[in-house]
Amino acid sequence: MPDAVIDMLASLAVPKEATKAAETFKAMARRIGGTVGAVQARSLGSRAEITSRLGTLRMPALVLWGEADQIVPVSVGQALADALPHAHFHILPECGHLPTLEEPAECAVLFVEFLEDEAGRGR
Numbered sequence: 001m002p003d004a005v006i007d008m009l010a011s012l013a014v015p016k017e018a019t020k021a022a023e024t025f026k027a028m029a030r031r032i033g034g035t036v037g038a039v040q041a042r043s044l045g046s047r048a049e050i051t052s053r054l055g056t057l058r059m060p061a062l063v064l065w066g067e068a069d070q071i072v073p074v075s076v077g078q079a080l081a082d083a084l085p086h087a088h089f090h091i092l093p094e095c096g097h098l099p100t101l102e103e104p105a106e107c108a109v110l111f112v113e114f115l116e117d118e119a120g121r122g123r
Contacts, residue, residue, distance in 0.1 A: 002034075005034075006026050006029045006030060007026070009025070009029060010022045010025045010026050010029070012070045012071050012097070013025050013070075013071060013096055013097040013098055014096040014097065014098060014101070014102055015068050015094060015095070015096045015102075018096065018102050021096075021098060021101045021102040024101055025098065025101065051079075051080070051083055054080070054083035054084050055083060055084075055085060057084060057085065057086075058085065058086065059086065060086040060087070060088070060114070060118050060121075061081075061084045061086060061087045061088070062087075062088050062090070062110065062111065062114040063077055063080055063081040063084070063087050063088065063089045063090070064090050064092060064099045064100070064107060064110060065077030065078075065089070065090070065091050065092065065099070066091075066092050066095035066096045066097055066098070066099050066102065067091050067092060067093050067094060067095055068094055068095060068096050069095075069096055069097045070096065070097065071096075071097045072097065074091055077089065077091070088114055088117075090110055092106060092107075
């Protein structure tokens, strides 16, 4: 995968000021290479519509979304969470498409809170 393509994807995936996350993204993209990246892109474009079946899921779900996601808007994340019967939805301010990469500590806190909350419900 040419560096220009990786740079362009990184500029969409993470906000410009998230330089560490952008470098991590670029390293991951180089590692998977162009062939695998193309397969991923094709599979995303051709996958069957599954959102109509989300309401049948019964497990709790944590949906994290970056407020500054330039690839998939927050409205899509909200619709996904709304379609899941037991979803917890969190928007991370000033975060792009890769919340766990850009805000790992904040995501970890949200994961722990979610798991503790769900464990408390099971008692």
